[in-house]
Amino acid sequence: MGKSRSSPLVGIIGGGVAGMSCALWLTQLGHQAVIIERGGQLGGQLLGINRVNHWVLGLPGLTSAEMAKRYADHIAKTSVSVCFNSRLLAIEALPDGYQMQLSRNSQSQTLPVQAIVIATGVRALGAEMFGDLPGFTAAYLSGLVSFFPLDHLDKLAALNGQRVAVVGGGDNAHFTAKDVALAGAHVHLVLRSPAKAQSAIRAEVTALACQGLITEHSASEVTGFRLRQNGIDVALKKNNQVSGWLSVDRLFVRIGFAANSEFLNGFDALVGLHKQSGYIITDAAKRTNLPWLYAIGDVANSKHQSVVVAIADGAVAAQDFSGRKTG
Numbered sequence: 001m002g003k004s005r006s007s008p009l010v011g012i013i014g015g016g017v018a019g020m021s022c023a024l025w026l027t028q029l030g031h032q033a034v035i036i037e038r039g040g041q042l043g044g045q046l047l048g049i050n051r052v053n054h055w056v057l058g059l060p061g062l063t064s065a066e067m068a069k070r071y072a073d074h075i076a077k078t079s080v081s082v083c084f085n086s087r088l089l090a091i092e093a094l095p096d097g098y099q100m101q102l103s104r105n106s107q108s109q110t111l112p113v114q115a116i117v118i119a120t121g122v123r124a125l126g127a128e129m130f131g132d133l134p135g136f137t138a139a140y141l142s143g144l145v146s147f148f149p150l151d152h153l154d155k156l157a158a159l160n161g162q163r164v165a166v167v168g169g170g171d172n173a174h175f176t177a178k179d180v181a182l183a184g185a186h187v188h189l190v191l192r193s194p195a196k197a198q199s200a201i202r203a204e205v206t207a208l209a210c211q212g213l214i215t216e217h218s219a220s221e222v223t224g225f226r227l228r229q230n231g232i233d234v235a236l237k238k239n240n241q242v243s244g245w246l247s248v249d250r251l252f253v254r255i256g257f258a259a260n261s262e263f264l265n266g267f268d269a270l271v272g273l274h275k276q277s278g279y280i281i282t283d284a285a286k287r288t289n290l291p292w293l294y295a296i297g298d299v300a301n302s303k304h305q306s307v308v309v310a311i312a313d314g315a316v317a318a319q320d321f322s323g324r325k326t327g
């Protein structure tokens with residue numbers, strides 16, 4: 001590590017854009033930062049988004065995946081340490097911070113830190129919500145059911161002329177329904193509750209429904225699956241009554257996201273951490289209710305999830321930590 005042994009070490013769990021930003025700011029402010037990432041790459045969700053990101057000032061034309069590479073290259077030029085393929089095995093509270101025990105490439109390692117920053121992001125909900133439904137495992141293993149909001153994009157050409165079910169009522173379900181319908185498939189949009197997509201995309205989907213390209217199944221819920229040769233039958237319940245089977249060639253599920261915070265539940269040192277629906281609650285400085293524990297990015301923000309908010313969160317937590325240590 002580049003900094004002197006006396007400069008405070010901060011452990012950042014999660015190497016997405018929030019964690020990287022925080023690490024950068026900490027080193028700029030004269031502290032040591034170590035990123036603990038469970039995967040083998042920095043970038044988090046951005047790595048899976050191969051679409052131009054129009055929302056980050058100063059980086060027009062780059063896809064999110066290209067941004068992730070830029071950010072990771074930047075981190076590689078700093079003194080930030082990164083532990084890939086690592087996860088937290090234990091945390092012990094110390095008078096001046098925490099002792100973390102990590103599993104790194106299957107080896108155990110102990111790391112004393114003065115603060116911990118949780119930056120573990122969110123994941124698309126899917127298998128964990130449907131796992132108990134009859135027929136789900138076979139349907140999932142067939143590869144005909146998928147959950148990541150953009151995983152239809154590389155399949156559009158093959159969907160022409162097919163029957164496709166899209167489950168969900170938010171923006172991602174609506175964008176998927178539109179993309180798939182315009183690719184020439186007939187879409188069955190299954191909505192459990194009234195649509196809550198933004199008005200513009202909702203209007204586009206409604207127009208496609210009027211043209212007969214999309215059939216909406218309102219107040220409907222998926223209750224089971226049956227695999228056919230080259231397709232899948234989806235059991236539906238409408239207004240709590242069995243309404244029959246929908247035969248489709250494939251299914252895209254877009255039912256929201258969950259915060260990656262459950263892994264903290266098993267640690268005694270973190271008992272009493274305030275969360276709401278899994279999202280970690282912080283104050284404006286990104287402090288949690290526990291001493292020297294911060295949370296940043298999507299895992300601490302259920303409403304305004306974006307690259308720039310995650311970057312800003314990292315900067316705020318780093319400045320707050322630095323101010324407390326040196327101010």
Ligand SMILES: Cc1cc2nc3c(=O)[nH]c(=O)nc-3n(C[C@H](O)[C@H](O)[C@H](O)COP(=O)(O)OP(=O)(O)OC[C@H]3O[C@@H](n4cnc5c(N)ncnc54)[C@H](O)[C@@H]3O)c2cc1C
Pocket residue numbers: 013014015016017018019036037038039042043044045046049052053054055056064086087088119120121122149150260263296297298299305306307308310
């Ligand atoms: C389909 C889609 C499209 C989007 N489009 C845009 C857009 O156009 N513009 C925009 O600004 N935003 C967009 N976003 C949102 C943006 O991608 C996120 O807000 C941002 O990437 C969040 O960064 P993060 O660092 O908080 O979390 P993440 O990117 O989720 O990173 C979390 C990291 O933590 C790691 N991790 C998780 N659990 C553990 C653990 N227990 N131990 C160690 N590591 C762990 C993960 O492997 C990951 O690397 C989009 C999101 C999606 C899903």
